[in-house]
Amino acid sequence: MELATLEESATAAMENTTPGQPPISSIPHKMIAKDLNCFFGKTQAIRNVTLAIPTDQVLAIIGPSGCGKSTFLRSLNRMHEVAGGTLTGKVLLDGMDVYDSDPVVVRRRVGMVFQKANPFPTMSIFDNVAAGLRLNGTRNKNKIGETVERSLKQAALWDEVKDSLNKSGMSLSGGQQQRLCIARTLAVDPEVVLMDEPASALDPISTAKIEELIYDLKKNYTIAIVTHNMQQAARVSDFTAFFYMGELIEVDDTKTMFTAPQQKRTEDYITGRFG
């Protein structure tokens, strides 16, 4: 699928719908959330959001702190419930109802990278990347070795660690640790990768590496990334969704969002007038 036609279809869909309503039907999408409401106890974090995650594209989710963007992301692979949250509505992965499936199966297909790098501290670099395979029962040493190398290469970390695979994952720098976590996520071969502010704790050089990585990854993976950094959203994403107070305010292709947003609140946020 050509990017241009996607953008056209997205824009066309936008024009046919009321402002703020996402063009969900016309974009080929890997995942879609329908009428999603997320709660923490009685507090509602997400209000009636319907949003598609376009196939093999990068969707950036932006919005001020506490707007529900992380909660939305975590509802996609059922991590929301791990934090004790509840929800109503539907999340579909290739048409499969995520909340009607085994969470273990869902999470193998929809991986996640967290804000703070969280390598397993008792494991070596190699073991960290191999963890997903091993813990899911893979015993084949050749396959594990190949997968670890492939994943570390995909995460642009291989050259830096290939001679120290037996060292602790914690011995790496913050940026390397985050790329290690990305490699760990890629090793289980997910179809969708969710990233929750993956570069917000990193310096500009490490951030640039992660961003390049995201750009490369979208050839094979569907990516949704939550970010506070507007420039980052503009740089890495094909589509951008703006959340505010738990609601999806607007979603469009990134260029349109940053040049001609339909909603005043989107424009105010993007231009830094609040948030």
Place this chain on the structure above:
Amino acid sequence: MTKGSNAGVDRWRKFKNAFMIGLSVLSALVVIAPLFVIFGYTLSRGIGSVNLDFFIHMPKPVGETGGGMANAIVGSLMMVGIGGLIGLPIGIIAGVYLAEFGKNPFGAAVRFMSDVLSGIPSIVVGIVAYVIVVIPMKHFSGFAGSVALAILMIPTVTRTTEEMILLVPHSLREASLALGVPSWKTTIRVILPVATKGITTGVLLAIARAAGETAPLLFTALGNRFWSTSLNQPMASLTVFIYDYSKAPFTDWNNQAWAAAFVLICIVFLVNILFRLVTRSRYGIGNT
């Protein structure tokens, strides 16, 4: 504010800082002082009677000097060992339960009972083991002693395990779950290894406490002056020997009691080191 008054404030602040550091160091010394005093005194009183005979010979009958406590050393090791085999797995698994699924009234009850149990005098635990093991078996036995020691180990291990698991950052659990690893495997393969160091501390405390108990063994294993490794028979232990020999009117026995105390301290010390080596993390990471 003038520079002069600043200097005065500075001096006062530095004095307070030095004073508090001094106080901390002093308190730390007071904490370790009793250990050195006990160890030094036991060493000076007991070392004279510690020789090869002490480790390989049986106690001599009253009136004869010499002899050893080979049966008591083996008995103590066996009862603490069997007690550990019974008590430690129960304690650790119960601790895992409390940490993972214990956020309900049942968990709260288990937690509370466990705290109460750890505060119960050990002699009462001995009586309980007497009632539930000795009476049905109709005789004292090493097994009954092991059960009493196991009951003493359980609450310490349960609560330490729970607390150490709860200390493991939630982000590690999320990372594992997000890889599609089932919850139970996450606990066993990701969470427990990180908590191992802390759990080891709890296990060692429990073992050391059990190794030093006398009262619960008096009602259960009773003691034995002869060689016996049968768990079905009364069994000798260092602590019961210390108790018997220290109140005996024979100087030779009193000296042997000191020797037994010294040997017991050394055994606990060695077990500590051994456990630390075995459970040492490859990267020296974990909770303490």
